[in-house]
Amino acid sequence: MGTPYPNPITPAQTQIGWIGIGLMGAAMASRLLSAGYSLTIYARTPSKALSLQSQGARLAKSPFEVAKSCDVVFTIVGHPPDVRQVILETNGVLWGLNPNGVTVDMTTNLPSLAREISSAARARDCWAVDAPVSGADVGAREGKLGIFAGGDAGVVKWLTPLFDIMGKVTYMGEAGCGQSCKIGNNIVGGVGLVGLSEGLVFAERAGLDLKQFLEAVRGGAAGSTLMELFGEKMIERDMRPGGFAEYLVKDLGMGVDVVEEEEDERVVVLPGAALSKQMYSAMVANGDGKLGIHGVISVIDRLNGNISK
Template sequence: METPYPIPISPSKTRVGWIGIGVMGAAMATRLLAAGYSLTIYARSPSKALDLQSKGASLVNSPSELAHTCDVVFTMVGNPSDVRQNVLEKNGLLQGLNPGGVIVDTTSSHPALAREISAAARAKGCWAVDAPVSGGDIGARDGKLSIFGGGDAEVVKWLSPLFEALGKVTYVGEAGCGQSCKIANQITLVGNMIGVSEGLVFAERAGLDVKQFVEAVRDGAGGSMAMELFGGRMVKRDFRPGGYAEYMVKDLAMCVDVVEEGEDVERIAVLPGAALAMQLFSAMVANGDGKIGSQGIISVIQRLNGK
């Protein structure tokens, strides 16, 4: 198939738009500005855009206006409902997107919604790619995110110069596959995070220096990227969010939803670890900790142990 534009992506020619300037989105948008791309943003709260504007970004009044002035528009918002509102509803991106335009959703969203958006985009002569990310705020800031690309393979390849400013993209399949890969990533991640949390709690109860424990095991079989990203923060009780705990509940809930919507027996999976993790992260939210970082899961394990 033909790529969206005959001209390759480049900072001098490609107009990039961005919606969603929270912890992750702002860091990712900053990476594109630093790479030389002209960036236009839409923000529901314009005051939150001041930092990016000071770095050269322009601000518009609606998603449809943003789409009309850009070749490629990224979204990094909170929930699938936010994705739907910004893309499909009145004054959304698809209302203003020019033929050949591309939407890149980096939100952790639902595979079925990604497929719906892709179909709606193609009906307009446009493209949509679901490209959720992993790596947290550190990965976003350092341009070392893992990006899971779902959609048309040629479009994902065409977008590679933009992805390279953010991290490393892996093409994982047709529309919706990027989101399914992210859900699988979250299932894997929470298992590791709970393991790190329980290891730290046990080490402390056993009288070990927990900092020394992390150093001792990080290069062995018990080490993991979860420990690298979150172990030190857990030890220091640094629960500043790279991703909110309540978003982890959202991601794990989608895992359950995807499993239940499977039409074939082969697609149905029993995921006891994910179910337990959802209970523990839901306990964080119930404790009033939904807005702290997901590494705060250790607080639930500590509460269970009387701390």
């Protein structure tokens, strides 16, 4: 079976497909268009595609139609069932890809499903890469996403010119390893935001000036990129999303709840992640699932009687 990567990726000869034009996906697709690539896109709600169409993207009627005309198809959708539907099911990407075509799933997804997609792709003489991202909408707009890639190393290297437009790719290993890295990343992020929320609520109750508090601690061991991205927004209770809180419930659940390979005894106990998942689940229960992930401070506020914030 051949490989796609003897032919280099260039705007002139590489046709790109894109499925998923939400908060992150639209910005990422826009960057590829701005770099000169031709994009064929699919959206369940066609009206959401108007902005990308104005940049030159062509709207297709199905994932199958996208794949039929493209060398590489990116997907970034909501949940594992959505990934399965657009890639594996009838009229999905793998039914339309030509031999040596590549599907790249950038959704935060189950490692086991990433491996299933990889096996299905190879059975059809195609390739699959799992490449979830970190960096929120700001990183998507500015091309500064962290990209965690799993799959064939040569295919990931071949895709690097496209990844470079969106951010920095790190090759993590075989199929599924990109997804495992992203779940670990989101455990760190989810737990970290709960800690930052508690520190801010404590500092406020202690009578400290919160911006001065951030300035004091950001240069020490407690400082972090999370603090730089979200600290002032949390002080101001600006909960506009860069990534939806409801998705972090899903992502943390992949680490806390899912037992993928019992025969390998890979189950781990993650008490901090479990607590963070409860906090984000409380956000959803409070009707705040569409707020940003830093909105978890609202749960700490409620626990301390600060409901008016």
